[in-house]
Amino acid sequence: MRSLVLIGHGSHLNGESAVAVYRYAELLRARGLFDEVIEGYWKEEPSLRQVLKTTASTDVTVIPMFISEGYFTETVIPREMGLGHQGPVPQGGIARVIGGRTVRYTLPYGVHPGMREVILARAREVLPDASPQDTALIVLGHGTTRNENSNKVIYQNAEVLRASGHFAEVHALFLDEDPKVGTWPDVVRAPRVVVVPFFASEGWHTLETIPEDMGLSGTVTEFPDNPHGAQQVYYARPVGTHAAVADVIVQLAEEAHGAGDQGDHERGHEAAWQAFMDRARRGLRVGEAVITPELGVFELRHMLDEGLPGGELTTLVTPEGVRDRVRFTDGGEHRPVHTLRNLPRGWRAVLNEADLRRAVHYLYPAVVEETYAHSCHALRHTPWPTTARRQTGIYAKVQRATPAQVEHVAQEICSGCLRTRLWAGERLTHSFLDGVPGGLPCAEACTYVVAEVREEVSGKRGAGSGHSHDH
Incomplete structure (x- = not known):
């Protein structure tokens, strides 16, 4: 078996922060290239400290879902996951044997050379007839004075795309460092300008800050009186939301180097879920939820909704449906910690055995694995x-x-x-x-x-x- 783990930042405050990672996990799961695809987060569950416990296999590839190298990819993720590595990650990544698993940790997807094709794809979406005769490309990064690696990937992509001859000129500009995006009218000479934000997701910067700094009014904006004459600006969507990023993730995983001894983690993980399913087949209460076996399937619902007719509850039929329902309280507040006593009510899920396991993983991440380890006196x-x-x-x-x-x-x-x-x-x-x-x-x-x-x-x-x- 082989597991793929996608690591996002997540948020204690914003429930939308995790959505992009969920989306890529679903795309990759549908391809069937890995036995399982699991999401993990710095600020949500399963946490960086927990996520390896939730993997079923002894061969695990971990990919940071970040747009550039920096503090999180070089310090926080390796530290919290116990990888015994700090600092820049080499090409091909690193490999460690942890708890009976071979764990391969890669560079963030944003620095992979395949992202240049994603930049081009975004540019062609917004301007299909972009040409080297009259079109300039701006690769737009966030930039920061705190980490020099943040801008490195922007300059590298701009340099390669400039040499490719697809555009009359290619510029690297930034939000938070020089050369800043607001200087574009003085820098860019071509009459048509494509702007591709090198950002991981759609958000405040791509929706508000960049348009404001550039004076954009929509996807296409006319500037009749710029220093170099009339110009049209075509504003693309951020690279990180393009479906082709899934291809880049697969390439990263395939290029991950390293091997090691494989221990008994796989047996231990399966033993935890077998113990859980043995209880579930007889009916089980876990946290605020109750699981009831019914004619070969399982019903999962809030304990306080027990006894309510099914017609009074929203019926969910997929693990993802459970995931999306339990990420927010009844009042619409984000639930970064799933074991807080604020599980929403008013729903029931009807699931087969395999889907029940995934739904419980989303409901209470890492709880089955950690509880079983505790019962075996193996939870540190x-x-x-x-x-x-x-x-x-x-x-x-x-x-x-x-x-x-x-x-x-x-x-x-x-x-x-x-x-x-x-x-x-x-x-x-x-x-x-x-x-x-x-x-x-x-x-x-x-x-x-x-x-x-x-x-x-x-x-x-x-x-x-x-x-x-x-x-």
Whole structure:
């Protein structure tokens, strides 16, 4: 078997942040090239610390769904996944044997040479007859003064596309560093200009900032009085949302190097799900949900909806339907931590055995694997001081948090969670596998707690600035 893991940033605040990774996972799953395709996140579940536990195979390829190399791809992801690597990732990636799996970690998809074809595809979409006689191309990056690698991929793509002869001129411009996008009228001479944002997703920058900085009014904007004469600007969609990115991901996975000994992870993972299914076939309560076997299929619903006629509930028939329903509360709030006691009501899912497993993975990511490991006395918990010492960048300040500050945050957040805090010394003697619905282990403080402890140390919690910790 071979597993593909796509790693996104995610968000504690914005439920749309994870959608692009879900979309690519679905595209790749449909191709059937891998035995499974799993999503993991820095700020959502399954977290970087959990995601390897959810893989069924002993051959795992991990691809960062980022547009360029930088802090997350070189520091955060390798650290949190226990890859024993820091700094730039070589061509072909790195390989480690972790917990009986060979884990191959690649460069982010955005730096793959195949992205040049995606830039061209986006340009041709918005201007099919672009020509080297009268058309300029602007490859537009975000840019940052904090990491020189952020602009490297933009310059490299612009250089190769310039040499290809497809356009009269090719320019690399940026939002947050020189040369800035607002200077384009002075720089670009061609009468027709195609702008392709080298961004991972559609968002505030592509919808608001770039059009404002460039003076764009839509997909095509006329500029009759520019310094080099009349110009038309054709504004393309960001490269990261193009379906061809799936081809780039496949190429990255195929180019991933390295091999290692394969251990018994596959058997352990399957044993966890077999234990789960043995309970499910007899009826099972897990977290806030109840699973009922019915004539060869399984019904999954909120425990508080038990007994309601099926006609009063929205019926879901795919794991993805469950995923999309449980990502938000009944009030429409994003649920970055799925074990918080705010599972939405009003739905039922009718699923076969294979789909039930995937639906439960979406419902409570990594819970089956971690609970089974706990029942086998094989789940290692990480005390808060160890988690704090591991943090870097803007989160390094959590190392200054007092035990009282950590407990204050944990009491507010963790009191609303179904999990038992093993990392804080709490004990869990029985789990849902033993018939105790709320028996879920928590081996380590989640990124939501870490982010809120940072706000506590900064004196910002409750000050209306909670958005800062998702930047």
